[in-house]
Amino acid sequence: MPLPDLSRFYIDGCWVAPVSTEQFSLIDPETEKEFGTLAMGGASDVDLAVSAAHKAFPSFCETTPKERIALLRRILALYEERIEDFAEAMRQEMGSPIGFARKAQSARGSLHLNALIEVMERFSFEEDRGSTRLRYEPIGVCGLITPWNWPINQVVVKVAPALAAGCTMVLKPSEFSAVSAILFAEVLHEAGVPPGVFNLVNGDGRSVGSAISSHPQVDMVSFTGSTGAGIEVAKAAAPTVKRVAQELGGKSANLLLDDVDFSEAVPKGVAACFTNSGQSCSIPTRMIVPRKKIAEVVELALTAATKFRLGDTKDPLTDLGPLVNRTQFDRVRKLIQSGIDEGATLQFGGPERPEGLENGYYVRPTIFTDVTTDMSIAREEIFGPVLSILAYDSEEEAIAIANSSSYGLAAYVQSGSLERARNVARKLNGGQVHINYPPPDFHAPFGGFRQSGNGREWGEAGLREYLEVKAMIGFDPT
Numbered sequence: 001m002p003l004p005d006l007s008r009f010y011i012d013g014c015w016v017a018p019v020s021t022e023q024f025s026l027i028d029p030e031t032e033k034e035f036g037t038l039a040m041g042g043a044s045d046v047d048l049a050v051s052a053a054h055k056a057f058p059s060f061c062e063t064t065p066k067e068r069i070a071l072l073r074r075i076l077a078l079y080e081e082r083i084e085d086f087a088e089a090m091r092q093e094m095g096s097p098i099g100f101a102r103k104a105q106s107a108r109g110s111l112h113l114n115a116l117i118e119v120m121e122r123f124s125f126e127e128d129r130g131s132t133r134l135r136y137e138p139i140g141v142c143g144l145i146t147p148w149n150w151p152i153n154q155v156v157v158k159v160a161p162a163l164a165a166g167c168t169m170v171l172k173p174s175e176f177s178a179v180s181a182i183l184f185a186e187v188l189h190e191a192g193v194p195p196g197v198f199n200l201v202n203g204d205g206r207s208v209g210s211a212i213s214s215h216p217q218v219d220m221v222s223f224t225g226s227t228g229a230g231i232e233v234a235k236a237a238a239p240t241v242k243r244v245a246q247e248l249g250g251k252s253a254n255l256l257l258d259d260v261d262f263s264e265a266v267p268k269g270v271a272a273c274f275t276n277s278g279q280s281c282s283i284p285t286r287m288i289v290p291r292k293k294i295a296e297v298v299e300l301a302l303t304a305a306t307k308f309r310l311g312d313t314k315d316p317l318t319d320l321g322p323l324v325n326r327t328q329f330d331r332v333r334k335l336i337q338s339g340i341d342e343g344a345t346l347q348f349g350g351p352e353r354p355e356g357l358e359n360g361y362y363v364r365p366t367i368f369t370d371v372t373t374d375m376s377i378a379r380e381e382i383f384g385p386v387l388s389i390l391a392y393d394s395e396e397e398a399i400a401i402a403n404s405s406s407y408g409l410a411a412y413v414q415s416g417s418l419e420r421a422r423n424v425a426r427k428l429n430g431g432q433v434h435i436n437y438p439p440p441d442f443h444a445p446f447g448g449f450r451q452s453g454n455g456r457e458w459g460e461a462g463l464r465e466y467l468e469v470k471a472m473i474g475f476d477p478t
Contacts, residue, residue, distance in 0.1 A: 001089070006178070009049070009201050011048050012056075012199065013194070018041050022203075024038045030321065031359060032326075032361070042208065045203070050212075050217050053142075056168045059194070060166060065125060069120045071192065079184075079187050086184075090152065092179070097316075097318040112156045116463065120164050123463065131473070138165045138468070139220045139468050140219030141169065142220045143169070143218045143222070145233065149280060151174070161457075164463055165466035165467050168197045169197070171198070172212055177324075205225075205232070209233065213233045216240050218240075220245070221237050227453075245447075245457075246455060247446070249281055251378075251379065252282055252412065254413075259420070262296055267300060273285050274387075277320045277323060277385055278384040279383050279384070283410075285381075286388050289390070294391055298367075305348050307319075323383075332363050332382055332383065334351075338375075339376070344368040349364035350366060366384075366386045368387070375388075399427050402429075408430050408448050411430035412437075421435045429450065431445065432446060443459035445461035447461075
């Protein structure tokens with residue numbers, strides 16, 4: 001697939017040259033070689049994009065839900081025509097093995113669009129509550145800031161509901177995954193999104209992200225990324241009292257109760273932890289198991305880990321690709337070393353490069369036991385294929401360990417008794433709690449407690465984030 005034009009931004013329905021002259025080298029994480037140069041924006045570029053969105057809002061907000069559903073359907077059809085291009089882009093820009101890029105990364109775009117269309121077909125933008133009518137109106141101009149680890153997934157779960165609500169927007173994707181975002185802008189243009197409704201400015205958080213967050217004509221910021229960056233977004237947004245929705249970090253617990261089938265639960269837990277080479281905020285990175293089952297769990301986990309294949313991202317059989325960049329590569333290896341230094345037992349993997357992979361940001365899939373809640377690997381979001389196994393002696397202790405994290409994005413519980421799992425699920429701190437490894441539900445609200453952020457994405461909850469609630473009291477005095 002030839003690269004799209006990386007030198008321009010999409011503003012007011014046109015591809016335009018940036019005001020800024022900054023550039024960013026795009027590095028293939030598998031080869032560590034440059035494959036393109038991305039134009040980087042600044043505050044002046046953001047001003048132009050926000051102005052276009054502000055100008056487009058009065059007319060777009062008056063479009064009917066039926067018109068916006070038709071627009072989403074066109075976007076979906078065009079996206080699916082180019083789905084292989086999106087998979088290839090994410091393979092190259094963030095190191096996703098092509099098999100995973102096809103079945104998970106690019107597929108998520110279609111799944112979320114379909115779910116949102118289903119929501120729109122039954123959603124009422126006005127409803128009566130006695131003599132009061134509630135009206136749900138688009139909030140206005142939205143600043144959307146997305147991460148590199150699930151590029152299209154995160155772009156779609158922000159752009160699509162903003163469009164569905166009748167909002168206009170400025171998107172800043174991660175500079176590490178801008179290619180797939182540019183491709184999506186091409187899809188939106190071809191689908192007939194009106195000029196100014198969607199705008200794309202590439203850049204980093206320090207320049208473009210902060211300019212969007214603080215801009216007085218931006219009514220809402222939706223941010224996905226690290227907790228530290230989310231704090232800065234909230235600070236920048238505070239003076240203008242705009243709505244801020246954030247999906248931040250996670251350190252999700254996977255609680256295996258003593259009545260579960262460990263031969264099934266442990267391998268599935270390992271696979272879930274290694275999803276996307278460990279670069280997912282909601283994956284279960286802490287496996288909490290009965291102390292009396294530790295030996296069995298370790299044996300099962302090691303057997304499962306040995307089956308994961310690292311290597312060529314073009315090979316459909318490859319399971320784990322490289323991490324996204326040098327910074328992430330160095331950080332994950334440092335945290336693995338901290339686990340060793342702080343007294344955890346290294347059962348598999350380690351900080352050294354995988355054998356035979358001298359190039360690329362590859363990290364060995366790693367498993368620790370004898371992990372305690374005060375260790376860095378149990379507290380910090382590692383964002384690599386690293387599993388920490390913690391032991392418990394009672395169900396109450398297991399729940400306490402699971403809830404000891406400052407995060408609260410997701411949690412997992414496995415049990416041979418569905419009713420027991422449900423009871424434990426009620427006690428776990430997490431925006432999503434997964435019971436017995438269920439299939440994904442793209443209508444379920446996605447978001448976190450505590451330092452994992454606020455607000456929700458996906459399905460109807462995601463749509464409502466972009467709507468203001470107006471109560472018209474006495475609308476029907478009868």
